[in-house]
Amino acid sequence: MSWFFSSRQTAAPDATQDSAALAHCFQQWMRLKGFALPADRIRQQLVAMTSAGSSSATGVALARDLAVVLDEHTRFVSLKAPQQAALPLLTHHAEHGWLVITARTVEGLWRCTDASGTRHELVLQDSPCLHAIEDHGAEHDDIRSARGLMMAQIRGNWPVFLEAAGLSVVLAAVSIGVSFYSMHVYDRVIPNQGLQTLWVLTLGVALAIGLEWLLKLARAGLLEPRLKSLDVSISKALMSRLNAIRMDQRPGSIGTLASQIQSFESIRAILSTSTLFLLFDLPLALLFAAVIAAVGGPLMAVPAVVLFGMTLLTGLLRARRIARLTASNQTGANAKTGLLVEAIEGAEAIKGMGAAWRFEARWAGMSDANAVQSLALKHETDGAGYLAAGLQQVSYVALICTGAVLAVDGHITQGAIVACSILSGRVLAPMASIPGLLVQLGNAISSMKALDAIFRLETDNHDVARPLVPEHTDGDFVFDNVEFAYPGQKQGIRVGNLRVRSGEKVAILGTVGAGKSTLLALACGLTKPTTGTVYFGGVDQQQLHAGWRSEHMAYCPQHAWLFSGTLRDNLAFGLTDVSDEQIMRAAQRTGLLGLIAQHPMGLDRKLSEGGRGLSGGQRQLVMLTRLLLADRRHWLLDEPTASMDDGMEQATIAQLKSALKADTTLLLVTHRLSLLALVDRIIVMTPGGIVMDGPRDEVLARLRQRPDAPAAAAAAPSSATASAAASATAAATAPGAAPVAAPVATPVATPVASPAVEPAAAPAKPARYTVALPTVQRVAAVTTPVTVLPVTPPSAAPGAAPKTALAATTTAG
Structure with a gap:
């Protein structure tokens, strides 16, 4: 009957047997540590890791990768050699394969059990082992809310975010150097006709611009892999939570539930590199304001600082209304998705009963209400954007006017005015993005509430920290x-x-x-x-x-x-x-x-x-x-x-x-x-x-x-x-x-x-x-x-x- 099958790649027998031995020994080892896991769960994860190529590790390293995925509440440490205080341990032996180390004899031998249950007493010098340590300090309750899940993932990546923030500070310093270039050209090169000085300054600025480009690439390269890993981890946790919801706890509308899960896209938008760069640049606006004060005096910094505060204040005042409109718009979108899924799944019954007109009427009503909400949200965000752009122009005019007065009185030079105008643009540039950022934050907050509602649903082993995995199967x-x-x-x-x-x-x-x-x-x-x-x-x-x-x-x-x-x-x-x-x-x-x-x-x-x-x-x-x-x-x-x-x-x-x-x-x-x-x-x-x-x-x-x-x-x-x-x-x-x-x-x-x-x-x-x-x-x-x-x-x-x-x-x- 070979003609029934299409060719497909299968694992070599030795590899399959080794995987089965790892799954069995891993289960026995975890059981001895008090962290029981079903054998099918271990085998499924092992197959998923090896077939998808998500892990290229072998030996103890592969077991550690498997353990990290299966048990997030336990810390797994690789040891260079067995330690009696850390028993039981999991190791891989060249001759006997996977072993669970359970004791040490008086002769100094290590007592082990292989996948078949056979006991061995071996000399295991310089044999890498895997040790499991329960993380008693972990806040397991965080998993019960979407917000806790996000914060737990972000806390694990704080060093990377701090490094990215440090690179942002360096980039700001480079931008300041460009503004100083303009000031020196106007104040020294042009009055003195110093072309040689001009070439030196231009070369220096060109090098600074090249350095800025490299630093931006480095910042993106530093953040993007971590953000991708963060995205995958959170998505996996959400799917795991969805699968764990007990059947009697599931909402009545499948489409609405699916839309709630998809709302994670809004949170992903907040975690994007562009949004994070904007969040890094907002605090640096105060740094640029301080440089303006140092170059042109405190009065030159007043227009930029005042209008920066006004823009930020108007954005915050609109934030609550934008968040409310965003939540209402998202609720309507969830309802539309639910109706759409219902119509697709029940298409046969709808056609058979001639009830298409009823679904079309409901869809039209929902679409109309959603359009009204979307239009109100657009008006609100557009208004915030127009106001931010207007305030940015007012800030520029006020700065030039103040600088002109100070220059006439001889307090600053023309080059200082030019440098301050360039720096004021860096102060107010993030303000133009505030309306879009507020909409993203509103979507993220609404999505977080929707996901929190899912996390509040009881799971299959609700309130059971360590579910039981009996060895017997009869009962x-x-x-x-x-x-x-x-x-x-x-x-x-x-x-x-x-x-x-x-x-x-x-x-x-x-x-x-x-x-x-x-x-x-x-x-x-x-x-x-x-x-x-x-x-x-x-x-x-x-x-x-x-x-x-x-x-x-x-x-x-x-x-x-x-x-x-x-x-x-x-x-x-x-x-x-x-x-x-x-x-x-x-x-x-x-x-x-x-x-x-x-x-x-x-x-x-x-x-x-x-x-x-x-x-x-x-x-x-x-x-x-x-x-x-x-x-x-x-x-x-x-x-x-x-x-x-x-x-x-x-x-x-x-x-x-x-x-x-x-x-x-x-x-x-x-x-x-x-x-x-x-x-x-x-x-x-x-x-x-x-x-x-x-x-x-x-x-x-x-x-x-x-x-x-x-x-x-x-x-x-x-x-x-x-x-x-x-x-x-x-x-x-x-x-x-x-x-x-x-x-x-x-x-x-x-x-x-x-x-x-x-x-x-x-x-x-x-x-x-x-x-x-x-x-x-x-x-x-x-x-x-x-x-x-x-x-x-x-x-x-x-x-x-x-x-x-x-x-x-x-x-x-």
Whole structure:
């Protein structure tokens, strides 16, 4: 099948193995230091560094580059040789490869562990090592605001900015020399006809101008690389922060969020070299004023200083209004971007419903309002610019007039007047740029506020300084008195107590809006409960490193989303060690191989954003193939076959069943009865909570007992299931068996919510929704009766009898 693939460069086996060894040893070393990181996160960053060529280092230097990127709160120091006080250390040995140094023996040997776990005792003289020191003095809270992020980045580059400021002072001195040239020509050369002096002065000035040109190039060369590095660091931090925002914290408008992130361009403009040069020149205006006073006397400096102050004062008075108009203009631009993204993504629905006129009307209204705001901002900045230009001319006239009076009285010479006029231009030149600078500052302040709003959103491991990275991968999912509602909702889902044991295969059924998808998102930590706690392996989900969760939990959302790139890129998305052979084997199992074979580009087939060009079922096949490639321990699938036809679905179910291992945990949300062949336990939900929980066959049997649900009985997964259901029903109703409450309406027989059904005659002790954990955990014995949990609708009057119907209004989806 080699014709499916286009040629691509792959790393040499030794290089790949060395990278894998580095990732493993790096993780173990960081774990020993108390700075646990997921293995996938380390491998992904290592691949990104080596493939992009961002790091050409090798050995310990490469490990240090990797460490600096992965952990910004830790200081990493390269040691020339191992030191016992610095243990544990990371080193690279010529024979044994990457090693973690853990101890020193009494014989003076260093005890080390390699990537395979083999221990060695070696002599490591003059072996470079990497040492990690936690920076306890670092202000971690700075990361919680955009302003703190910017200041942290700028503080690290203060020496460079100081050097640039020093070069600006030298440039100012050169400019002063040019003005002195004019004064000497008028005062000495012309009256004395000293042409030789003129040639000497001209040569000196020419050298000074050349020096000024070189100093400007040096200043630009000094600042631009640092500004580029600063730009990249801040952009990376913003993207990292965006990816870390918890799903329930994300704003409703994707376009507005994207526009807020793009507002960083305004901050980048402030950090540009031209703006920084202007900021350097403003304080130097006072230096030029002092030189004017020294050359022509204090009176000559008065016009320039007074008008400099007036220009600066008018700029500051206009600054607040300009900032307000800038913020309003940026808010309108963000709203327009949000509407634009919404119109592009929903173009198919807009055309199908003939609603283009509504979007055009909204766009026209926003454009009109934005134009008014832009025009007001332009008038304000133009007015400030005109005033600054007028004051600059007034300053020149006042200086010449003052100089003429002083020259008539014999206090200064004509050359001094010329020199002072040149210097006054340097005093007032920055003033012409003040209106533009005020607009940039207004944009930057508004952008900073928008970014601060993003930084205030809670992240996956919010308020957890060092998330946990357990070594074990098995564990039970436990919901302890969990309630969750999205912002703006009064009622969400409620799960009193629920346990899904490691290795269980559980289906979650329920009416539309019952909260099935939300339950999956809570289980894998994508969202955080409003109240209560979700545990995995006895640990709060929010305490577990988000990267570790994604490394061991495979979550397939209801809507299969693909990304722009090749089919190969989407199949290996988030995976670092997947070969083409592995992709083809997984594709053959899921049936995706036919899609690859029918396209001339095979795995290099180009996909657009969202996977447009592929059907819904094909996109789900890509997601499930990725699931098999990831080989996670815990599967959380939300309607994985909703867009597939019957034949494709049956083939997919067969492959999923063969791929499921005995120790693989499966949480499956579905409306398809055929998928129930994958599970051994069913949970039934309504918007009020869990109403039924038990072994699959027993739950199906209870649902079939309802006389007005013929579809449920006809759609059993298999004859074996029906037999098991019959025996379970008989056991549940045998003499001495525990009483069971009346059955509830099936959530899978029809997509339409069933009407409420009054329960049958209540037993001596009616079933109650208890918060005790054993009530909802699965019992191994098949003969255990199904737990049916009554739910009282929120609108029921106090004291009303509970109902067990599945029908309810939609709340959390």
